[in-house]
Amino acid sequence: MNESFNIPEDISILIIEFLEGNIADENLSRLNHWLKEDDAHLKQFNALKSVWLMNSKALPYEAPKIDSDLDKVKDKIANKVKPEVRHLWTFKKVAASWIVFLVTGGLLGLLVSREKTEPVVPALTTITAPVGAKSIVDLPDGSKVWINAGSTITYNNSFGKLNRDLKLVGEAYFSVKTNPSLPFIVKTSDIMVKAMGTKFNVKAYPEEKTITTTLEEGKIIVTSLKKKSPDKVVELKPREMITFIKQPMEPAKAETQQEHVNKKGSEGTLSEIIPEVKTELQTSWKDATWIIEGKTLGDLAPLLERRYNVLISFEKTDIKQFKFTGKIQNEPIEQILMAIELSSPVKFSISNNKISLYLNKAMLEKYTQNTN
Amino acid sequence: MGLLCKKYTKRSIIDLIFRIMEKWESNYSASLFFTEKDFDILFKNLYPPLCGFAGRILSNLSEAEELVQDVFVNLWLNQSRIHIQTSLKAYLYQMVHNAAINRLEHLRTQKNQVNKVATEQEWLEIHMSYSVNESFLEILESKETEARILKELEQLPDKCREIFQLSRYRNLTNAEISKKLNLSPVTVRVQLFRALNHLRKALQNISSFFLFSL
Structure with a gap:
């Protein structure tokens, strides 16, 4: 490529000073000013930074450490996921002598065995309702989910502690326990629904052309995960419904007419909000x-x-x-x-x-x- | 993060970081969810090169390892919230880059190199505008890159090449180089830039892609 790459000499010196990590405050401002003048300047600069990074002395890394470092990572995760278990642990250390006096051996045995089963490994929980069956699940945070036939939810073991994120394939109805500090997030292939304490239904079967979200009570925020979607974030009020129209993957396959496909929305976007829907038509499958x-x-x-x-x-x-x-x-x-x-x-x-x-x-x- | 230093208004720095993160995150979208097995495979494949990359920025391997481990911890804990539109690899390199820059910033404030909140922001902003792209990774991982760089360095005038090697491979500071070669610091920087720019043009031809989106 024959691009013009004429960086003035004074600026080129500032760039080197910056990359060396040794730039005076007033020079930093000058450099920043030059970078903001033109998008091309920033691109030129970042190309030079790439070459600089590439030519830094690579530090040798020993392969045998991978396994022990992976264990370190898992320990760190476990410590973040289960802070209350750690708490118990330190309490035990401090108060061990007391316990010996206060409780019988049986209870002590129980404490010791609990310590052994302490989970240290990050894990995913997957719950599937097979075709021909429904299932009702109590989630660790106190929320309840009705999973429709042929649908799956997945969450990791920080659910209810560090997050309330779960992934849905298929259809489910959620009755979310209120917790303003930890939003409840349902993620599907194309949209994400965020709730605090509400009741709503999400229908996202992979074989269907649409994803439909219906709100019964409270408030939810529906976000399209597709970059091109113009209205990325939409807030729903009770008895409102919104449909996401997926991009066609295999145009020949889906012959069945799906509801709402004929609505004027275009592919890969959220439809307009449909107000005052009879929510029981969307949610009565669970009843x-x-x-x-x-x-x-x-x-x-x-x-x-x-x-x-x-x-x-x-x-x-x-x-x-x-x-x-x-x-x-x-x-x-x-x-x-x-x-x-x-x-x-x-x-x-x-x-x-x-x-x-x-x-x-x-x-x-x-x-x-x-x-x- | 640990970059808060008592004397500055912390608020503005935090705001800036959030602004950068938001802007950056909004460009990525696709859901993630791994099994533990996927996670292990990912870790075993990418941990070593990511440590190497972080090491290049931080010039300190044990800090680099610690930092890359934390990136993996966050990847697991936030897996459902992360949206990725590039490859997962490019995403992880970007996270490591950003974390390393934050770490550098922390070290800068500790060393009292910074006097004003405004310059702190400028420093972060310039660094965070950098985005790791696929062609950069392609060149970084290519076995031919090293030979190509050596060949290209041969074409530079002796002084220019020597300065570049002292700086990039022997880790000498500008002051050390100018003292050693009896040159002014400005001359050293001009020569360094010349070498860097020459390599940039040369490496651009390696990649079949349009390198560095120039």
Whole structure:
């Protein structure tokens, strides 16, 4: 590259002084002034700094120390994660003689055994609700999570102490315990939701084109993790919902119509806030009665697949357009399919966990007459 | 961090650091989450070169090791909060760079080299504007780099080369070099800059990338 690299001599001296770490205050101001004059100056300067760093004497590093230094790192992590355990430890040292007098051997034994099980290794906790099941989890900070079928949450062992960060793949409903000093953060592939003490639902299945966040109570902050997204940070009020539209990865694959994809938002961005939503439509999956309202069969199928661990195929794509409203209690899948069969021109067949849906032509005539 | 020195208004320095961090962090986005095994592999691969890099900035290996360990501790503890858009490697080099600069700053205030909060801020600001990029890492790790640098140094006038070697490889200070070679400090600096700039141009051709985003 044939770039002009004409740094005036007086400035070049200042640069060397600066890199040597030996620059007088007034010269520092002059250098800073020159750097701010032009972006190109700063780039030139940083290129020179790179070469300077590259040509510093590299200090020899001995390989055998890696393992012992890795242990040091883990000890440091454990000490930060479990400060109260350390506290107990020092207390034990100081008061050891007392304890001998005050308590019986049994209790002392208990204390000693606790000391041995002291965790020193950073660890991740992963909780998965398998397809066909839901699970309710009490988190270490006192918050509660309902994990929907086929979803996973992950957090590390500083959760509830140094942070309240967790990662979600799939759908979960959170009832967060209030703690203003430690924000509760749910991270998904494309968005991050920050809460203090609230109730909200996040739906972020990897196979779906959108991520939907719905707030029931309190306040949450939704942040897009995509750089290009124009509205990166959005605050939600109760009964508001927001959808993030993911960038398409494999355009051919996702054939099912996802809800809200047709909303005017563009890919890789957050949609506008949808106010006054019926939050129970988003959150009732976790309850005894699951409420469905105006959902097309195409949208309903993946929900049923996850909830009942079945595979649903459509003989004709037309039937995906039929819409359903209703309440589902803990009925078996067959009963739900019967209800669908009775109320729409759709027939089903089932073998093992494979379900095929096809058009019921006789019923279709009746159905179209009625609706016309 | 440990850079607070009694005599300065601490607030302004803290604010500055936060401003720099925020600006810097907002440029990175992608979530992280490791298993312990991932973490071990990452550590075993990157700990030695990162120590070398920190050592180049601090000229002190045990301090460098301590600092790199702390960077890994923070990486684990904040893994879900860190957003990375470059490679994880470039991110770690950047963290080590920033931590090393903070450490240097601490040493500067301890040695009472600083008289004003304003200059302290300027010093930090200039250093923190530096960002580690992939082509820098590529050159740093390339086995050919050393041979290339030696070859390039051959092309410099004798005096210029000697000054550069004394400074960069023998760690002599400017004052020591000017005394040893009986030259004025300004001459020494001019020669150092000449050598540095020559190498910059030469190294630029090694990388297939557009080096140092110039």
